[in-house]
Amino acid sequence: MLKAAYLFSAIILLSLSSNSHASTTSTNKRAFCSDRKSSNYIKSLAQTRKANMSFINRGGIGNAGVCWWHSRFVRNALYLTYYRSDLPRPSDRQAKKIIKKIRKGKSVVMIPGFRDFREFSREYEDLIQKQLEKWQLFDGLIAQQWVVGLSGKSEVKEEKLQSMMEELYSYVVGGKNIAYQKLQIKGIDAHSWLVVDMKKRAYGYDLYIIDSNFYNSPIRYTYNYGDTYFTHAQYGNFVPYLEKEKELTRLKKTVAKFCR
Structure with a gap:
């Protein structure tokens, strides 16, 4: 069986979109709504460094990381934030409120004093990390989301995996969505x-x-x-499962309501 190859280098993605705003973060409400009229805007923005977190997965329960919540927070920020670099930067108290709003994903969030999400996350890394760990605790202890990590297989029949990839392609390319996937690793681990x-x-x-x-x-x-299965030197063999579709639907409804 041919195993999948993971290339550990950033790739420069040229001509992925004809959107002229592809590498530009939204700078006010009007621009935010105008940008998101293009079905390719979020996809193109996601492929820039400025739209991604400045720090990697770490901490969490047993120091095992907060990858699920790190990924969801990044997706929330892609869909729901715009930036007013002309305004003063928020205080720590104000930043905590901004970070909590991004986590909840129920409203569009204006971030003052920064040009993009990477700048903001670099400045308030500790506050964001604390929020991710609180989110993890809530989901694990209250919402019992740890059960999700037990579901699924780390290897499936080739026809099943091909069907899953076809569904994913339809969701990402056909639906113009940013997909969240749980990677079911052998045993009880999941990334x-x-x-x-x-x-x-x-x-x-x-x-x-x-x-x-x-x-x-x-x-x-x-x-x-x-x-x-997919394979990776760090994770071993695993199968990626499409999840959190309802969460993304809520984000898109929040944008539509804001831009009415």
């Missing part, structure tokens, strides 16, 4: 990543992902027809 784009090839699919364990994003992962 996550965001799929920001895909390319259909003669041999299978190329996935362009944001992985919270690596600074360079996006990273290309190649799935080949006939594979029964």
Whole structure:
């Protein structure tokens, strides 16, 4: 079986979109709504360093990381934030409120004093990390989300994995969505990543992902027809499952309501 290849380098993605605003963060409400009229805007923005977290996955319960929440927070910020660098930067108290709003994902958030999400997350890394760990505790102890990490297999039949990749391609490319995937690793471990784009090839699919364990994003992962699992030197064999679709639907509804 041909195993998928994980390329550990950032790739320069040229001509992915004809959107002239592709590498520009929204700077006011009008620009925010105008940018998001383009179905390719979020996808193109996600493939820039300025739209990604400045720090990688760390901390959490047992120091095992907060990858699920890191990925979800990044996706929330992609869909719901705009930046007013002309305004004073927020105090720590104000920043905590901004970070909590991004985490909740129920409102569009204006971030003053910064040009983009990377700048903001670099300045308030500790506050964001604390919020991610609180989110993890809530989901684990109250919402019992730890059960999610027990579901799924680390290897499936080749027909099943191909069907999953076809569904993912339809969701990401056809639906113009940023996909959250849980990576079911052998045993009880589970990681996550965001799929920001895909390319259909003669041999299978190329996935362009944001992985919270690596600074360079996006990273290309190649799935080949006939594979029964994905593989990675750090994670071993695993199967990626599309999840949190309802969460993304809520983000998009929040944007639509804001821009009415």
